[in-house]
Amino acid sequence: MSGKRIKVVLAKPGLDGHDQGAKVVARALMDAGFEVIYTGLRQTPEQVARIALDEDADVIALSSMAGAHLPFCRKLQPLLERNGLADKLWMIGGNIPRQDHDALRALGFAGVFPTGAKLAEIVDYIRENAA
Amino acid sequence: MNDRIRPGPDAVVNESGIEVKPLYGAADVAASGGLDMVGQPGDYPYTRGIHPMMYRKRPWTMRQYTGFGNAADTNRRFKYLIANGQTGLNVAFDLPTQIGLDSDDPLAEGEVGRVGMAVDTLADFETAFEGIDLDAITVSLTVNGAAAILIAMYLAMAERRGYDVRKLRGTAQNDILKEFIGRGTWVFPVEPSVRLVGDTIEYCARHAPKYTPVSVCGYHIRESGATPAQEMAFAFCIAKAYADETIRRGLEIDEFAGRLSYNFNVFGNIFEQVAKFRAGRSLWAKIVKEHYGATDPQSMWLRMIAGGGGGGLTFEQPELNIVRGAYYALIAALSGAQTMALCCYDEAYTIPSEYAQRISLRTMQLLIEEMGLTDTVDPLGGSWYVETLTNQMRAKMEEVMADVEARGGIVKLVAEGAIQAQVSAQAYAMQRAIEEGRFPKVGVNRHRIDEEAPHVEFHPYREEDARAQIAGLDAVRAKRDAARARQALAQVRVDAQAGANVMPAIVEAVKAYASVGEITRELVGVYGRYREPIRF
Numbered sequence: 001m002s003g004k005r006i007k008v009v010l011a012k013p014g015l016d017g018h019d020q021g022a023k024v025v026a027r028a029l030m031d032a033g034f035e036v037i038y039t040g041l042r043q044t045p046e047q048v049a050r051i052a053l054d055e056d057a058d059v060i061a062l063s064s065m066a067g068a069h070l071p072f073c074r075k076l077q078p079l080l081e082r083n084g085l086a087d088k089l090w091m092i093g094g095n096i097p098r099q100d101h102d103a104l105r106a107l108g109f110a111g112v113f114p115t116g117a118k119l120a121e122i123v124d125y126i127r128e129n130a131a
Numbered sequence: 132m133n134d135r136i137r138p139g140p141d142a143v144v145n146e147s148g149i150e151v152k153p154l155y156g157a158a159d160v161a162a163s164g165g166l167d168m169v170g171q172p173g174d175y176p177y178t179r180g181i182h183p184m185m186y187r188k189r190p191w192t193m194r195q196y197t198g199f200g201n202a203a204d205t206n207r208r209f210k211y212l213i214a215n216g217q218t219g220l221n222v223a224f225d226l227p228t229q230i231g232l233d234s235d236d237p238l239a240e241g242e243v244g245r246v247g248m249a250v251d252t253l254a255d256f257e258t259a260f261e262g263i264d265l266d267a268i269t270v271s272l273t274v275n276g277a278a279a280i281l282i283a284m285y286l287a288m289a290e291r292r293g294y295d296v297r298k299l300r301g302t303a304q305n306d307i308l309k310e311f312i313g314r315g316t317w318v319f320p321v322e323p324s325v326r327l328v329g330d331t332i333e334y335c336a337r338h339a340p341k342y343t344p345v346s347v348c349g350y351h352i353r354e355s356g357a358t359p360a361q362e363m364a365f366a367f368c369i370a371k372a373y374a375d376e377t378i379r380r381g382l383e384i385d386e387f388a389g390r391l392s393y394n395f396n397v398f399g400n401i402f403e404q405v406a407k408f409r410a411g412r413s414l415w416a417k418i419v420k421e422h423y424g425a426t427d428p429q430s431m432w433l434r435m436i437a438g439g440g441g442g443g444l445t446f447e448q449p450e451l452n453i454v455r456g457a458y459y460a461l462i463a464a465l466s467g468a469q470t471m472a473l474c475c476y477d478e479a480y481t482i483p484s485e486y487a488q489r490i491s492l493r494t495m496q497l498l499i500e501e502m503g504l505t506d507t508v509d510p511l512g513g514s515w516y517v518e519t520l521t522n523q524m525r526a527k528m529e530e531v532m533a534d535v536e537a538r539g540g541i542v543k544l545v546a547e548g549a550i551q552a553q554v555s556a557q558a559y560a561m562q563r564a565i566e567e568g569r570f571p572k573v574g575v576n577r578h579r580i581d582e583e584a585p586h587v588e589f590h591p592y593r594e595e596d597a598r599a600q601i602a603g604l605d606a607v608r609a610k611r612d613a614a615r616a617r618q619a620l621a622q623v624r625v626d627a628q629a630g631a632n633v634m635p636a637i638v639e640a641v642k643a644y645a646s647v648g649e650i651t652r653e654l655v656g657v658y659g660r661y662r663e664p665i666r667f
Contacts (some may be wrong), residue, residue, distance in 0.1 A: 015226035015242050017315020020355050023555040024562050027667065040663040041315045044238065066226060071241030085643075097480065097589060103591065115446040115479055117564050 006130045009057040011048045013072045021094060022063035028119040034059075034126065044114045045072060049079035052088070057094040061091040062109075070100055071118055077107045089130045093117060138594035145342065145403045147360035149523045155515035163522035167180035168413045172467075172508045175420065176413035178521065179509035180467040181432040186505035191463070193495045194271060194436065194468040198248035199482050200222030200596050201603075202258035205248040209263060211485060221271045221436075221472055222259070223247035224281070224544035229316040231651030233278040234600045244599035246482070247273075250281065251604040251646045256288040256296050265289055269304040271346070271436070271470075276318035278305035279331050280650050283638040286339055302343040302392060305331055307350045308369040311545045311661070312554065313355030317656035318588035318651060322547040323658035327633070336377075336387040343372060346436065353396040354442045355551075356558030359403055360524055360550055362396060363411040364531035365550065367418060368541035384423040388430035392469075395435055397459040398443025405511055406520035408437070408466035414525050437463035439491075448574035449585045452476035457494050464504040465511055471495055548664030555667070560640045604646065609643040619643040 010026050011018055019041060027037045037055050039048070052060045060080065064072065069092060080086065091111035092104055099110045111125050143151040152159070160166065168176055173183030182188065195212060197220070198205045209220055224247040227239035233251050234243045245250050248259060260270070274281045282303045289299050307324040310317045315323065328345060335344040349366035351359070357365060370391060377387055395411075397404055416431040425431055439459030444452040454472045463471045473491040475483035483491075498504045510515045535541050544550045564570035571577060619640035627635045633654070640650050 015230060017226075017310070017317075018313075019315055020313065020555065020558050023667075024559045027556070027559040028562075030667070038665055038667075040665050057210075066242070066246050068241045069246060095479070099589070119562065120566070128164065 005033065005035045006058050006126060007035045007037070007055060008059040008061055008126065009039065009048070009052045009055055010038045010061045010063065011043045011051070011063050012041045013043055013045070013048065013076070014066070015042060016064060016066035016068065016102060017041055017100045018065035019063070021065065021068050025061075025063065025093065025119065028123060029126070032123040032127075045075040045079050048076055049083050049085070049109060052080065052085055053083045057085075057088060059089045059126055060085065061093070061111075064092060064094040064096065067095065069094070069096055071101060073104060073109055080108070087131070089126065091122075091125070093122065132465050134621075138395065145400050147358045147403060147524060147527050149527065151520075152388035155519055157515060159519045160515050160522070163519045164526070165522075166518060167332060168522070169512065169518065170413075173427065173430060175418040177432065178409045178413040179204050179353075179512050181412070181434065181469075185467055185506065185508040186382075186464070186499075190499045190505050191468055191495070192219040192269070193217050193492060194219035194221040194472050195475075195488055195491055196221045196223050196273060196438075196472055197488065198225075199246070199590065200244040200593070201249055202255040204244075204596070206261055206263075207545065208488075209259075209484075209487070212488060213263070213268060213490065215489055215492055216496055219269050219271065220263070221656055224272075224274050225249045226316070227645055228281075229274055229276055231280070231318050231647055231655075233646050233648030234597065234604055236648055239345065242472050243600055245592055249597075249600045250284070251600070251648070252283055252607045252644045253287055253641050254603070254607050254644065255646060256284045257291070260288060265292070265294055265299065265301070269300045269302070271304070273304045274316075275304055275307050275310045275314070276316045276324075276415050277647055277651060278303050278307070279327050279634060279637055280641065280647050282331055282335070282344060283634065283641045286342070287638060287642050290315075296339050296342075298341055299339055300341045300343075302346050303331070303569070304348065304394065305345045306348045306394075308372060308541065308545055309351050309366070312352040312365070312550050313581070317661045319654065319658040320661045321542060324661070325372060325376055325542060327654075328373050329380060330632045330634050332373060332377045332387050332390075333380050333382060333632055336382060340390070343390050343392045343434075346394045346653060347369075347373070348394040349626050350394045350396040350438055350440065352550075352554060354440065354559065356554035356556070358557070359407045360527035361554070363414075364406060364528040364535070365541065366393060366395070367411075367415060367528070368532055368535045370415075371422075371547060372540075372542050378423075384419065384425045385427040385430050388419055388423070388425055389427060393435040395437050396440040397437050397462050397466075398440040398455070401458065401462055401465075402517060402520055403524070404462045405465050406517055406524045408435075408468070409509075409512075409517070409521045410528060414465070414528055434469050436470035436472060437466060437468035438471070439463070441474040441478055444474055444476070445572065446479040446480060448580065449476050449479060449587060451574055452479075453490055453494070456491060457497075459583065460494050460498055464498050475588045480585070480587045480589065484588045484590065486588065499624065516607070524612060546664070549667035551664075552666045562663065607644050608646075616640070616643040616645045620645050620649055623650055624653040627654055
């Protein structure tokens, strides 16, 4: 790690406009000392991959509240891989039903933090897993 | 500035920052400003209610938020709710519709019909309201970014079915300023968005005078982190921005203020909530009368839907949300709401099931039919505690409004992202307080159970429905008079460029079966798109 600050790109995927949770998480990650690039709403898979690449992100995190997480992640996965971001930490949080967790992990979104997850759990997970 | 957290074992401070005493008496009422602002129900300043007889004459309208899949699916759920005694409809649209995208837009992929009903053209509205008597059941459209188009669609659909648009009632949410603060279904930049709201108010005042073109929402600002006092104060600032925009066009306040309405949130402390509504009613009346010089009493009425708020419900032990919903409905009834809706117990998980919707509806019916809530107007009026708190909440709201003015006004603050940053900082403080157990939440930071097996039925999402929606749109495009649609769309752009009211052209475009996405594209071509300020 050699003291480099962990850099997190936190994105709101698709058309979902519920950003209260994403902004709360962004503040918690900043307070934990991470560098946070919050994308704002309405990001396409192409935009998320592009920002993650340009920013040289250690962590690519999505916040999804309106149910479109699986189709979005299926499109994002090959883009992240093609851009050489497969070794970064991929995470997703929000309204993510339990029955979708395995599918998301299989796609490479190793950290799944559904409603009810605590800010400290998210912070600790990044500390332990972000390279 | 806001200490939303209990500062110590001896002091109790409510979310709006008002210290709550262990006991209240007449001296507290007097010290907080007395009873000058109370009045009688149906009389200025309407603290006790906007009608003399309130629910004794007519109980609140029950209007659950509903919509998913396509228009036919949603029509079936509407009829189910009406058959179960619901007295109004509140339509949920999918995200593509809400932000002005057609179902075949690449950006809409995976989102068509997911969180609401997909609407592309007038044909979808014809199906959605088929067999529903629009005089007997009023319809509220929960749409903002694309509101002008869907209001036009509703009026066109009703007219085609033989209703007199001049007598047609109904409501559109159409509060774009709050979308920039929370909820996020904006399309155009802030200033043309406010002008577009002005277009709808002006058009309805002249052509559909019984229609409510705007329901100003404190609800979502509260969900985004505002305190109850801020929720109302910010909503009043926003309503004033729309009123100023409309007056600028030469309308008198009494020509449109009577058709403005509000949407507020209900969760939190029972007494703070009831005081919030009583205080807000008198403050809005005072603003409309004293600031705008209205003389028609109806202009001064704060008409509202009070929604049992999602922000108060929990993912943990979701069945407790049924109980919370019952208390929220009780608060709304004690507060004199005209219309009520309750978030369902399963909404942290899924689109509500029929079963969950029915429980919410029955909750309101219980209050009306079993509990005596409709017998007496403003039953908490005269309580030393409630009257003191009502005065204090009104003073808080005035303080917040003065602060917004001093900082440059709500339109400027929203455009800069300042309000967004303010409420989001509060949401973060609240989340930390909940996680650290300083703000009690049953099932979350106390009385937890480790292994939860909630009784929730997940709403299915069917990809084939999206394909059917797109096929339907293709069929409408193939069948419509192409030249008429093209011409109508061109007129939308011409009027937008000229700075004219775009509603007449949108109504014509909708009648020519131009789609939501096509009309939005014309407007974006002139107004541009909003760019979100990222500010912490």
